[in-house]
Amino acid sequence: MSDSLLDVHIKHTLQTVHGKMPMEIALSLPKGRILAITGPSGAGKTTLLRQIAGLLTPETGKITFGNQVWLDSAAQGSVAPQLRNIGFVFQDYALFPHLTVEENLLFGLPKGSDRSIVDDLLNATELSNLAIRKPNQLSGGQQQRVALARALVRKPDLLLLDEPFAALDYDMRYHLQDMLLKFHRQHNLTMILVTHDIGEIFRLADQVAIIENGKIFRQGTPAEVYANEQSKTEDFVIFGEVLSCIKQADQLLVSALVENKVRQLTLPLNLAPEMIPGNTFTLHYPMDVARVTLIRH
Structure with a gap:
């Protein structure tokens, strides 16, 4: 049945x-x-x-x-x-x-x-x-x-x-x-x-x-x-919307809608308060992904 x-x-x-x-x-x-x-x-x-x-x-x-x-x-x-x-x-x-x-x-x-x-x-x-x-x-x-x-x-x-x-x-x-x-x-x-x-x-x-x-x-x-495309670390600025966020060890695994594509981002734990599903964000990569900073709207 x-x-x-x-x-x-x-x-x-x-x-x-x-x-x-x-x-x-x-x-x-x-x-x-x-x-x-x-x-x-x-x-x-x-x-x-x-x-x-x-x-x-x-x-x-x-x-x-x-x-x-x-x-x-x-x-x-x-x-x-x-x-x-x-x-x-x-x-x-x-x-x-x-x-x-x-x-x-x-x-x-x-x-x-x-x-x-x-x-x-x-x-x-x-x-x-x-x-x-x-x-x-x-x-x-x-x-x-x-x-x-x-x-x-x-x-x-x-x-x-x-x-x-x-x-x-x-x-x-x-x-x-x-x-x-x-x-x-x-x-x-x-x-x-x-x-x-x-x-x-x-x-x-x-x-x-x-x-x-x-x-x-x-x-x-x-x-x-959807979540089958990896983020590109060479991207300098990323504008997106948080779809999901999971804490794993000492990092955040974030699924985000970026330019109409779902991207998987690995971000520092200090961004957890911002990475709430539904939030929009701008991420700036100064040199590498380990030093991502958030530019608040």
């Missing part, structure tokens, strides 16, 4: 700017895990989320969730999207413009449910003071919090997020990532996140799958998939 909560085995034909492209995906996701999906535009990432949600039907395949069969093309069976208990956060937020913040959340609340969860989520997402505003009166970060709260109000078994923080500045993106991790820990959420942000993948995901040309090109933990 598989310990996977979600199993996806589908085949589909994607219509791309270069013509038709076969899509063939097989993946499994255990309960309570976060899977990040990344890859070039047009590879099939959003299509896959929509197929899992039941908003798009693949040509052939099977999707199971626990003991439920959500899709079985061989048996010509498919469970309607509203019966899959999925929370979906779209890239464009998809809020109802004529409804207030509170009304958007109430719309997502299943009939007969206790509405106190709406108040709880408004408080948790720091939206209580904005409850009577409409989406066009909110900033991008505020709209994204509404979209996230609306997806969570139905207490979903599975949360799907399609590049939810891509349009936000760094500080807001980090704040919402932190909020998402808090919800994940509190409710043991199972999530699939589409993102192009490698720092976001390292911060949020247990597993990452790179999709290219409609197929999973590589899959594993973020470290297994």
Whole structure:
């Protein structure tokens, strides 16, 4: 018996700017895990989320969730999207413009449910003071919090997020990532996140799958998939973002996003207070790696 909560085995034909492209995906996701999906535009990432949600039907395949069969093309069976208990956060937020913040959340609340969860989520997402505003009166970060709260109000078994923080500045993106991790820990959420942000993948995901040309090109933990390039000691100045930091003997082993590549840096122990995941940094190499100094922003 598989310990996977979600199993996806589908085949589909994607219509791309270069013509038709076969899509063939097989993946499994255990309960309570976060899977990040990344890859070039047009590879099939959003299509896959929509197929899992039941908003798009693949040509052939099977999707199971626990003991439920959500899709079985061989048996010509498919469970309607509203019966899959999925929370979906779209890239464009998809809020109802004529409804207030509170009304958007109430719309997502299943009939007969206790509405106190709406108040709880408004408080948790720091939206209580904005409850009577409409989406066009909110900033991008505020709209994204509404979209996230609306997806969570139905207490979903599975949360799907399609590049939810891509349009936000760094500080807001980090704040919402932190909020998402808090919800994940509190409710043991199972999530699939589409993102192009490698720092976001390292911060949020247990597993990452790179999709290219409609197929999973590589899959594993973020470290297994990305951390395969060594830093160059001849670099004079390094600008980066800390992904992870481990103390080992008398040094720090730091995984950092540098120029869109994951680098492994060996640094002095005195930099430990600065090498916190999510921190950005500038490292200056005067002569050699043993005398790295930090230039604070």
